[in-house]
Amino acid sequence: MSDVPISHILFVSTALFFIGMYGLFTRRNMITMLMAIELILNSVNINFVVFNKYLYPEKLDGIFFTIFIITIAAAEAAVAIAIIINLYRSHRSIDVEKASEMKG
Amino acid sequence: MSASAIIFYIISAFILGAGLLAMTTRKIFRSAIWLLFTLIGVAALYFWLEVEFIAAVQIIVYVGGIVVLIIFSIFLTQQSGSEMPRQPLKRTIASALAVLCGFGLTFLQISKYDFQPSGKSFDWSVSKIGSQMLSTKAGGYALPFEVVSMLLLAAMIGCIVIAMKAPSHASPKGMELEASKKNLAQTFELSNTESQSVLPLGEDLGGAST
Numbered sequence: 379m380s381d382v383p384i385s386h387i388l389f390v391s392t393a394l395f396f397i398g399m400y401g402l403f404t405r406r407n408m409i410t411m412l413m414a415i416e417l418i419l420n421s422v423n424i425n426f427v428v429f430n431k432y433l434y435p436e437k438l439d440g441i442f443f444t445i446f447i448i449t450i451a452a453a454e455a456a457v458a459i460a461i462i463i464n465l466y467r468s469h470r471s472i473d474v475e476k477a478s479e480m481k482g
Numbered sequence: 483m484s485a486s487a488i489i490f491y492i493i494s495a496f497i498l499g500a501g502l503l504a505m506t507t508r509k510i511f512r513s514a515i516w517l518l519f520t521l522i523g524v525a526a527l528y529f530w531l532e533v534e535f536i537a538a539v540q541i542i543v544y545v546g547g548i549v550v551l552i553i554f555s556i557f558l559t560q561q562s563g564s565e566m567p568r569q570p571l572k573r574t575i576a577s578a579l580a581v582l583c584g585f586g587l588t589f590l591q592i593s594k595y596d597f598q599p600s601g602k603s604f605d606w607s608v609s610k611i612g613s614q615m616l617s618t619k620a621g622g623y624a625l626p627f628e629v630v631s632m633l634l635l636a637a638m639i640g641c642i643v644i645a646m647k648a649p650s651h652a653s654p655k656g657m658e659l660e661a662s663k664k665n666l667a668q669t670f671e672l673s674n675t676e677s678q679s680v681l682p683l684g685e686d687l688g689g690a691s692t
Contacts, residue, residue: 393498409514438606460640463559
């Protein structure tokens with residue numbers, strides 16, 4: 379356990395964050411953008427758990443933040459999918475480029 | 483290099499490979515399945531970190547809930563076999579460059595900072611987590627717990643309201659049965675021929691009553 383330095387675990391979470399960022403930049407489909415956001419939230423969770431475990435092992439705050447982030451991610455995914463299905467009903471497409479009525 | 487370190491590197495290679503594939507493959511259903519593998523890999527990383535509670539929550543909520551929801555919405559909204567349109571090359575290159583720069587800068591900061599592990603063993607237990615989460619004393623998480631429960635309630639109601647079908651327009655009483663029959667037949671026809679444009683319900687009824 380101790381022979382893996384913290385920075386290697388942080389490398390994984392940083393790389394996962396920027397993979398999600400890349401997906402958010404390049405995808406134009408709402409469902410895949412939602413998947414990218416899930417990846418980003420996961421990388422944040424890894425960071426919280428690792429900092430809690432290695433730097434402040436007598437506290438539990440990182441665990442709580444992880445649990446709350448997972449809860450909020452679930453709520454966010456549910457609302458996002460409701461919006462996506464509603465948008466699909468009115469536009470027959472979930473491409474963000476085609477939903478441009480509110481553009482100024 | 484010990485066995486634990488080797489397992490860590492295998493898990494992280496799995497996470498990053500599956501994540502990269504999830505974000506680059508052009509078939510949306512495959513993308514969802516790679517996302518599933520990424521989330522399972524993250525759960526394995528939690529197991530490796532010996533926080534089994536978070537790993538269990540990760541598997542239950544993400545793998546059992548969110549991915550299933552995403553797959554359902556893929557089935558509801560598009561043909562899962564078809565490929566997504568290719569993005570312009572300029573956008574791909576620009577975003578790859580931006581992401582690589584961001585990653586480089588962030589990782590430079592991380593590798594420069596000297597993290598000092600405290601060396602103590604991490605003592606969590608489910609009973610400890612539970613009693614601190616419901617405690618109202620200093621350091622307790624009772625208020626965020628209640629706020630999150632309100633958020634979940636609001637999200638649930640919001641989902642139902644957003645995804646509910648809009649009420650159909652009123653139609654003359656005598657015509658109603660025939661119109662609905664005609665409407666039904668038309669819907670079948672449409673679904674059989676897989677027509678792209680579906681008329682709104684109101685226009686449909688208007689056409690039937692004249």
